[in-house]
Amino acid sequence: MKKPRGDTIHPHPKAPRNPALPIHLEIQLDIEGKIERGEWRPGDRVPVEQELTKVYNCSRMTVSKALSRLSASGLLVRKRRSGTFVAMPRLAEPLLTIPDIRAEVLSTDRTYSFNILGRTIRTVTDLTDANHLGVPLRSQMLCFDVMHYADSLPFALEARQINLRVVPSAADETFEKISPGEWLVANLAWSEGEHSLRAISADEILARQLKIPVGTACFSVARRTWLNGELITFVRLVYPGERHRFVLRFGPGGPPPQNPAS
Numbered sequence: 001m002k003k004p005r006g007d008t009i010h011p012h013p014k015a016p017r018n019p020a021l022p023i024h025l026e027i028q029l030d031i032e033g034k035i036e037r038g039e040w041r042p043g044d045r046v047p048v049e050q051e052l053t054k055v056y057n058c059s060r061m062t063v064s065k066a067l068s069r070l071s072a073s074g075l076l077v078r079k080r081r082s083g084t085f086v087a088m089p090r091l092a093e094p095l096l097t098i099p100d101i102r103a104e105v106l107s108t109d110r111t112y113s114f115n116i117l118g119r120t121i122r123t124v125t126d127l128t129d130a131n132h133l134g135v136p137l138r139s140q141m142l143c144f145d146v147m148h149y150a151d152s153l154p155f156a157l158e159a160r161q162i163n164l165r166v167v168p169s170a171a172d173e174t175f176e177k178i179s180p181g182e183w184l185v186a187n188l189a190w191s192e193g194e195h196s197l198r199a200i201s202a203d204e205i206l207a208r209q210l211k212i213p214v215g216t217a218c219f220s221v222a223r224r225t226w227l228n229g230e231l232i233t234f235v236r237l238v239y240p241g242e243r244h245r246f247v248l249r250f251g252p253g254g255p256p257p258q259n260p261a262s
Contacts, residue, residue, distance in 0.1 A: 023058050025153065027066035030056075035075055035086055046076060046084040072109045101148045101156055101237075102182060110150040114179045117145040121164070121171065133161065134224070134231045140164040142171055144180050147209070154210045160235040166227055181235065184225075190232060195223040200238070210240050217241040 021029070034040045047055070052063045067084055070076040078084045105112040124130050124139045133141070146158040160180050162170045173183060200220045207214040219239040225232045 022151070022153070023056065024062045024065040024069075025151070027052070027056050027058070027063060028069050031066070031070055032075060040086050042086050044086045046086065048083065069109045073107060100182065100185070101158075102179070105148070105150040105155060108150070111152070113149045113152070115147045115149070116175060117147055119144055119175075133234055134226075135163055135165075142167075144175075146179060148179070154240070157206070157209055157238045158235060160233060162233045163231045166230050166232050180233075184233060188232060189227065190225045191227050191229075193223065193225040195221055197221050199241075202240075206238065210238070212240050 031040070031046075040046070046052075046067070049060050049063045049067070052067075053060050056063065067076060067078070071078050071084070075087055076084050077087045101114075102112045120143045122141050122143055124133065124135055124137060124141060127137065130137050130139070133139075135141070140163075142162040142164055144158070144160045144162075146160065147154055148156045148158065158179075158181070162180065162184070164171055167184070167188060169187070170180070170183070175183060178186070198220050200218050202210065202212055202214060202216045202218055204214055206218070207216065210216075210218070212218075218241050221237045221239070223233075223235050223237070
């Protein structure tokens with residue numbers, strides 16, 4: 001029997017533990033999962049912090065930090081004197097949004113940083129490779145491996161190729177203070193873009209990079225952007241499934257224009 005909407009949630013007395021995650025992030029992800037699975041529905045009252053400290057066996061400060069981040073991300077609404085509630089859906093949002101990584105991390109009240117793991121320039125000499133990228137043979141590609149962090153925890157692993165025929169100035173950029181994706185958005189116009197998403201399982205190398213167990217489900221997002229028919233950039237972003245979520249919301253109109261230049 002389903003409980004009426006607006007009831008106070010009674011959490012299970014035991015919560016799962018992942019020793020690889022900070023406790024406040026584990027709480028945040030656990031609550032996100034409950035909301036996504038429909039266990040906690042829009043309008044439901046969230047248990048008070050004192051009750052959650054018993055569920056998660058942690059301090060009230062840790063619980064408060066997790067709830068604050070969930071509130072900042074729009075999943076919860078904290079009302080003075082009334083308590084904390086699962087937020088109602090906001091139907092005016094676009095059908096699918098994959099925001100800038102820095103903005104996405106900062107919107108959840110976490111500290112953002114990135115680290116360029118590798119940088120090379122390569123020449124496309126294989127016809128299959130050229131067809132996959134959509135560039136002519138002998139094209140010069142500036143290649144990056146970048147790790148994005150949220151509170152020093154790996155958030156997304158980026159593998160990017162930039163077409164130097166279209167963006168020759170990228171070769172002289174250091175990317176010390178701004179990531180390649182952010183730089184492209186700030187410095188280049190685009191005319192067309194596409195992206196695709198699929199689920200993958202982390203192998204040993206990916207698991208070590210993202211600090212997750214082998215076999216963990218991950219999101220892989222591939223994105224291409226063109227300028228007047230010429231490829232600007234091809235990027236693949238891999239997100240640990242337990243640390244990220246994509247939200248699809250439906251409305252009567254189509255989604256507003258996005259900025260896939262990154």
